[in-house]
Amino acid sequence: MPDPIPLRGASLHDGVASRLRTMIFEGQLAPGGWVDEKQLAATWQVSRTPLREALKVLASEGLVELVPHRGCRVVEISDADADDLFPVMALLEGRCALEAVRNADDTALARLRHLHGELERHAAAGDIEAYFRLNHEFHSLVQALADNRWLDRVTGDLRRFMRLMRGRQLQLPGRLQASINEHRVLMDAFEQRDAHRAERAMHDHLLAQLVAFKKLRQPARSRRAPSATPATSRG
Structure with missing residues (x-):
């Protein structure tokens, strides 16, 4: 859960960006997951403007991806x-x-x-x-x-x-x-x-x-690999 303590001050979006980084690095915002801007804004008692500015900062750092008409999601390392x-x-x-x-x-x-x-x-x-x-x-x-x-x-x-x-x-x-x-x-x-x-x-x-x-990802690849379908002869 995000930190419920309200954010204040002139560099508000910097504080928001710092908290978002922490949530990403701590796994609270999972790789590939979408950022719930509405929930975070309500929890931190801030408007959506500093939150969006903070997400732009994180996007410039490569930690999140801004998707037009959909929102923002955490980058996943392939x-x-x-x-x-x-x-x-x-x-x-x-x-x-x-x-x-x-x-x-x-x-x-x-x-x-x-x-x-x-x-x-x-x-x-x-x-x-x-x-x-x-x-x-x-x-x-x-x-x-x-x-x-x-x-x-x-x-x-x-x-x-x-x-x-x-x-x-x-x-x-x-x-x-x-x-x-x-x-x-x-x-x-x-x-x-x-x-x-x-x-x-x-x-x-x-x-x-x-x-x-x-080595860790090899079993996952094996599970995703489609099973081979034996060829059938037609007479």
């Missing part, structure tokens, strides 16, 4: 999108890791170590949702530690689309444990101050996610 997106993110996040290792001081390393410890805890508990949330925080910290505004700009932009998939690959049996193992390799590279090893580890971690994503 299989082809995932195939194209993961390798690009692997390159970008690998570079983030390399630069983060070079920049990280003892305090930053301690922050990463703490987050990794929490990831270990969630992985051990099998808590996929908590692991996904904290994993996003971990990757965002690595991105921030890279301290490269151009890298940050493009990585942050594409990370929004990664979040639309909400870590679905973690649903694959065994993937959660594989993911934390990959994080251990990455953390060891940070601990050893090995920037190039960290770059490879992060790159491989992202590509492993794509492999898991493909």
